[in-house]
Amino acid sequence: MRRWRWTLEGFCRALFVGCVGWSALASGSELMGVLTAALGLSAAGLSRIRSERVRSHTGSLWAMWWLFGGAITALSSQPQWTWWVGVLAGVGVSWSGGSPLWRVLGSATALAGNGVPPSALNALIEYSVRCLLALGAVLGVRAASATPKAESEAVSSGFEPISIDNLPHPRALTQRLSVYLQQHLGHVQAEAAVLYLYDLRAGTLEPILRLGALPDLVKNRGRVLMGDGMVGVCASSGKPIAFLSLLKPPPDLPKSVAWEGAPSLCVPLFDPASPSGRPMGVLQLIGAHLTMDALPKARALASRIAEALAAARQREAEQLANFQRLSAIVAQVEEQSPHTRGHSHRVAALCDLLSQELGLESEVREKLRIAALFHDIGKTRIPPEILNKEGKLTDEERMIVRRYPLYSVEICAGMGFDEDVLFLIRHHGERLDGSGYPEGLDATRQPLALRILAVADVFDAMACTRSYRDALTTEARLRELSKMAGTKLDILVVETLRRCHLQGRVEPLYNELVSHSFSAGMPLAA
Numbered sequence: 001m002r003r004w005r006w007t008l009e010g011f012c013r014a015l016f017v018g019c020v021g022w023s024a025l026a027s028g029s030e031l032m033g034v035l036t037a038a039l040g041l042s043a044a045g046l047s048r049i050r051s052e053r054v055r056s057h058t059g060s061l062w063a064m065w066w067l068f069g070g071a072i073t074a075l076s077s078q079p080q081w082t083w084w085v086g087v088l089a090g091v092g093v094s095w096s097g098g099s100p101l102w103r104v105l106g107s108a109t110a111l112a113g114n115g116v117p118p119s120a121l122n123a124l125i126e127y128s129v130r131c132l133l134a135l136g137a138v139l140g141v142r143a144a145s146a147t148p149k150a151e152s153e154a155v156s157s158g159f160e161p162i163s164i165d166n167l168p169h170p171r172a173l174t175q176r177l178s179v180y181l182q183q184h185l186g187h188v189q190a191e192a193a194v195l196y197l198y199d200l201r202a203g204t205l206e207p208i209l210r211l212g213a214l215p216d217l218v219k220n221r222g223r224v225l226m227g228d229g230m231v232g233v234c235a236s237s238g239k240p241i242a243f244l245s246l247l248k249p250p251p252d253l254p255k256s257v258a259w260e261g262a263p264s265l266c267v268p269l270f271d272p273a274s275p276s277g278r279p280m281g282v283l284q285l286i287g288a289h290l291t292m293d294a295l296p297k298a299r300a301l302a303s304r305i306a307e308a309l310a311a312a313r314q315r316e317a318e319q320l321a322n323f324q325r326l327s328a329i330v331a332q333v334e335e336q337s338p339h340t341r342g343h344s345h346r347v348a349a350l351c352d353l354l355s356q357e358l359g360l361e362s363e364v365r366e367k368l369r370i371a372a373l374f375h376d377i378g379k380t381r382i383p384p385e386i387l388n389k390e391g392k393l394t395d396e397e398r399m400i401v402r403r404y405p406l407y408s409v410e411i412c413a414g415m416g417f418d419e420d421v422l423f424l425i426r427h428h429g430e431r432l433d434g435s436g437y438p439e440g441l442d443a444t445r446q447p448l449a450l451r452i453l454a455v456a457d458v459f460d461a462m463a464c465t466r467s468y469r470d471a472l473t474t475e476a477r478l479r480e481l482s483k484m485a486g487t488k489l490d491i492l493v494v495e496t497l498r499r500c501h502l503q504g505r506v507e508p509l510y511n512e513l514v515s516h517s518f519s520a521g522m523p524l525a526a
Helices: 002-026 029-039 043-050 062-078 083-096 100-112 121-141 149-154 170-188 229-237 292-336 343-357 362-372 377-381 395-401 404-413 417-426 448-461 474-486 491-502 507-513
Strands: 191-198 205-210 242-244 263-269 279-286
Touching: 083 229, 121 377, 170 191, 170 205, 170 292, 191 229, 205 229, 229 242, 229 263, 229 279, 263 292, 279 292, 292 362, 292 404, 343 362, 343 448, 343 491, 343 507, 362 404, 362 417, 362 448, 377 404, 404 417, 417 448, 448 474, 474 491
Parallel strands: none
Antiparallel strands: 191 205, 191 279, 242 263, 263 279
16 A cells, blocks of 8 residues: 555656656746746746735636645655656656646646745645646636636626716716726726726827736836827727737737737727717726626726716816806906905915815815805895995995805806805805804804815905905914904914915915906816
């Protein structure tokens, strides 16, 4: 019995050594180069893979790998067996088992032993499995358990539309697309993706979204010229292009297309509003298990993304038109009251400065900026004789003037403004002690963005000349704010404004914007 055990171990060892010898003689350093290119890694990156753990796989692949695990065990425990026996056995194996799978097994085993000490048996086996899977992707060989049949049958061929509702601005669509793609990558057999948008003015494709573990070549890529590489050819031709195996390139592959570092599929995005199919960009999918079977779903996914992009662009155009119309109205208000010219722009600039200092999120900052630009637009409905009255207002006139925030909300609501923006416009005259207008809002219902708008509005209003007083200096305005801090105005916002002034960051805003009007027809940049 013991003799049979030694014979079996010897045979396993001979088989293992034969594969190693055959792989080294047949491939050598070229095979290492192929693997490096397939993984899209440098030599250092390839060595890092050896320390990673490999997910468990089932099926016939493991059955074959157990044979090599036994061979490795025999090799480490029986050093007296000669290498020549293994080489001769390996020659027979290479002649009789020349299928791609056998070559992958032999090559992976050869690479596994490169630089791995015999004592690190677990790491050796895990690294060998990793190499085996990578080389299998290159040669077009896949494990039977890579895409379970039950899972593939459960995947629907359709994708739900991407909603652009409740977006604070069109640029926020990128975040929503990222979540959407992350949810559906598995449906198209992909593990990573890059979304490119076509820049008409530059004539290039710009990557706006990257997901998953990308090869270095793809991860570090910037703008792509039309017709250059897989992405450029896909965009210029308007046709999908796939490069799924380094050793089996498509027969009609253009010369400008090279291996991307991993199996890759590029699908063009077309403008749904264009009868001629104007290109919008390219969706590049990457994954070891990508096949041409994923193409129909990849096209459907790209179509949904194109629809969302087109809808966002349409919404952006509508918002721009609304901004221009509202800007014209605000310009009319400022023409009626020359002493407040540029007030809205300066308040918006102060709000942006303070909100950045206080750490507000970009989405909230954008809403605050829009509210600051149009908070006074309702003054167009206040009689000019009251709005520009010389001297102080009567109680009745003051009540009429204090209704302008409600008019501002009515005007902006008709332009499709966000509810949060309308809230800020409506309540920018509120005070912490409840003495503000139009509702005397309680301090607990006044968010930080509203408190910032109140401070910025009061601070700039004191810089305007009135019939009953001259414009105040910056120091005088800060003193007045300090008197109201903690009772009417937020003390943290007031002190933040004071700190910005001491740092010399407030006066430049006034030097730049003091004579600015809405004649340009565009809101202040964020």
